[in-house]
Amino acid sequence: FFGNIYFFHFLKTLLGNIRNISTLPNYYVKKETSNKKNFYNLIISNASEKDFLRDGSYFDNYFQTNSRSLPNTLWFLNCVDSFIPKKIDQNVVLFTTKKSIIKYNLFYLIISFIVTLFKVKFSPKKMIHEFSFGTKFSNIISRNLLFEVSNYNLKRVLISYEAQPFQNNIFNKIKEINNKIKTIGFYHTSLTPLPVSMIKRSGSPDELMISGKFQKTILKKYLKWPSSSIKIVPSFRYIKKNLINMSGFIFLPYDFTSSKKIVVEFENFLKKSSKKSIGKLFKIKNHPHAIQSKKHNILIKELSNLIRKYKNRFSKNNKNNSIFIGSTTSVIIALEKGTKVTHICENPVFECYNDRMWKTLKVEQIGDNTFSYKLKKKKNLIQFSQRKNLLKKYCLLN
Numbered sequence: 396f397f398g399n400i401y402f403f404h405f406l407k408t409l410l411g412n413i414r415n416i417s418t419l420p421n422y423y424v425k426k427e428t429s430n431k432k433n434f435y436n437l438i439i440s441n442a443s444e445k446d447f448l449r450d451g452s453y454f455d456n457y458f459q460t461n462s463r464s465l466p467n468t469l470w471f472l473n474c475v476d477s478f479i480p481k482k483i484d485q486n487v488v489l490f491t492t493k494k495s496i497i498k499y500n501l502f503y504l505i506i507s508f509i510v511t512l513f514k515v516k517f518s519p520k521k522m523i524h525e526f527s528f529g530t531k532f533s534n535i536i537s538r539n540l541l542f543e544v545s546n547y548n549l550k551r552v553l554i555s556y557e558a559q560p561f562q563n564n565i566f567n568k569i570k571e572i573n574n575k576i577k578t579i580g581f582y583h584t585s586l587t588p589l590p591v592s593m594i595k596r597s598g599s600p601d602e603l604m605i606s607g608k609f610q611k612t613i614l615k616k617y618l619k620w621p622s623s624s625i626k627i628v629p630s631f632r633y634i635k636k637n638l639i640n641m642s643g644f645i646f647l648p649y650d651f652t653s654s655k656k657i658v659v660e661f662e663n664f665l666k667k668s669s670k671k672s673i674g675k676l677f678k679i680k681n682h683p684h685a686i687q688s689k690k691h692n693i694l695i696k697e698l699s700n701l702i703r704k705y706k707n708r709f710s711k712n713n714k715n716n717s718i719f720i721g722s723t724t725s726v727i728i729a730l731e732k733g734t735k736v737t738h739i740c741e742n743p744v745f746e747c748y749n750d751r752m753w754k755t756l757k758v759e760q761i762g763d764n765t766f767s768y769k770l771k772k773k774k775n776l777i778q779f780s781q782r783k784n785l786l787k788k789y790c791l792l793n
Contacts, residue, residue, distance in 0.1 A: 396744075404652070415528040417504040418492070422532075424539050425479055425489040434486065434547040436468040436790075439540065439554045439565065442489070444478035451482040457555040457583045458631045459783040462487055469547065471540055488543055490536055507531065533561035537568050544569060549576050553790060556580025556600060563598025577601050579790060583632045585727035585777050586610050588748045595619040604789065606630035607776040609755045617752070628789045629780035633728065638779065641717055641729040644680045645698060647691060648721030652741055654694045657720055660739045660764050661698060664718075665705040667761070674714025677702055722746045730756075730770045731777055740764045 440455050447453055453462040453470060462470050462484060474491035483489065508526060515521035524530060544552075552569055554562050566578045580600035585607065586593065595618060604626045605611060611627060614620040651657060679698055685691045702709075716735035719726045722745065726736050739762075740746040747766050750758040755776060757769040770776070 409523070412528045413504075413526065414499065416507055416526070416531050417499040417501060419507075419528075419531055419535055420500050420503050421492040421498070422490065422535055422539075423493055424542075425483070425491055426487070427483055427485045433467055434469040435550045436465070437471060437544065437547075437549050437552045438465075438468055439471045439552065439562075440473070441475050441555065442472040442478075443474070443476045447478070447480040447483075449482070451480070451484045451487075453484070453487050455555075456632065457581070458786055459634060459780075460631075460786050461784075464784055465786065469543065471543060473536065490539060529560050533564045536561050537564050540565055541568055541572065544572060549573070551577040551579060551790070553579045553581065553786075554600070556582055556603065558592040558599075563596070565598075566600055567598040579604065581631060582606075582610075583630070585724040586613055587722065587724055588753075589745050590618065593618050595621075595624075600624075602626055604628050606633075606778050607774075609753075609775045610777075613752065626789075627778075629778050629785065631780065631785050631789075633777065633779045634783060635779040635781060638728075638732060641725070641732055641734045642713065642715045643675050643678060643717060645677045645718045646720065646723065646725055647679065647681050647685065647694065648723055649682045649684055651690075651694070651721045654690060654697065656741055656764065657694065657739060658697050658701070660762055661718070662701050662705075663762050664737065664739070664765055665701060665708050668705075668708045670707050671710035671712075672714075673708050674710060674712055674716055676706065676709045677718065726768060727776050730768060731773060731779065736768045737761070738766045738768065740766070 438455070438458070440457060442453060442455075446456060448461075453472065454460070455462070455470075462468070466486065468486060470487045472487065472489050474489050477492045477494075479489065479491055511526045512522065515525050552566070554565070556562060562580070566580075569576055569578060578600040579602045581604045582593075586605075590613065593614065595614075599620075602624055603614070603620065605614070606628060608627060611622070611625050614625055615622060645661075679695050681688075681691055681695060714735065715733065716737065717729060718737045718739060719729070720739045721741055726738055726748065729736050738747065741764065743764055743766070748756055748758060748768060750756050755771050757771060759767045761767055
């Protein structure tokens with residue numbers, strides 16, 4: 396899509412991916428020994444330090460549920476920040492990394508390369524797929540998880556589903572063990588503008604739970620999901636009374652490529668805006684996983700300078716608007732909350748919601764890579780819930 400200019404970025408990504416394979420020996424399972432044999436459900440989710448409570452329980456932000464409220468459910472948690480709590484309940488299993496003097500194990504990387512090379516019979520195309528961190532991580536987490544699955548008479552397995560390779564691999568392997576186990580995926584937010592990763596394929600769950608009627612239309616029309624496999628539920632993650640204020644901010648993405656393109660688009664937006672037309676001065680909200688990112692902090696400074704330069708575009712009135720940058724589904728959450736949304740994209744083909752596919756939106760292009768959105772009908776893209784802990788009701792967990 397980007398042509399030869401993308402080659403060096405691709406090469407950098409590929410080499411970084413290969414380097415990260417050498418960290419895999421540090422992964423292991425941490426759990427308390429348990430004689431309990433009546434776990435009927437398995438929930439697989441991501442966790443970080445803030446999710447663990449002092450009493451040994453775990454609160455899942457995606458499902459808005461405490462692990463102790465489901466005593467017959469086993470929680471298998473991928474610890475994204477490698478945090479290990481001092482105390483964990485017996486229905487909580489952690490997949491994490493140990494602290495090691497050798498972070499990158501070169502010997503493991505070389506052996507893994509040789510084994511994979513023979514496995515794919517020296518095929519360059521297969522090698523790029525198989526000798527990657529995503530594939531290797533998928534195999535390791537699946538192997539450790541399946542050991543837990545084999546110990547219990549499970550009825551259903553639920554994943555906070557994003558169609559990641561390891562998630563589809565897990566569902567495939569579970570079906571090989573026991574085809575009667577029901578696999579369920581909960582998509583915790585709105586679909587991305589171009590949601591190609593969500594195509595129905597091998598390893599997709601038996602049932603996909605989503606929180607918007609029009610999302611079901613997208614899944615059926617473009618991504619090959621049968622209607623019988625889709626279940627519309629109120630969002631487990633977004634509780635109406637707990638939603639944060641999304642007005643008056645510039646929201647930065649998890650990652651971006653060109654800060655220059657973003658800065659130019661933002662300045663053009665300010666230039667075209669008339670005096671006192673925007674509302675209160677924007678506050679810049681960095682992505683929570685990019686707080687230490689140098690390029691994010693540089694971008695924050697550049698955007699802040701432009702806000703000061705064009706401060707006469709702002710007023711003391713609250714115009715209930717925000718700017719979102721890059722690839723994000725937060726624009727849908729903001730629209731459903733009634734916030735006026737401006738979206739600055741690096742690559743609109745991949746990042747912009749277009750009204751040819753998203754017919755429930757009104758889209759206006761107001762710059763080369765800048766767009767404004769309006770909802771034609773509320774509660775059509777995502778439906779906020781009224782209370783926490785809806786898993787028992789909608790997943791029949793006991």
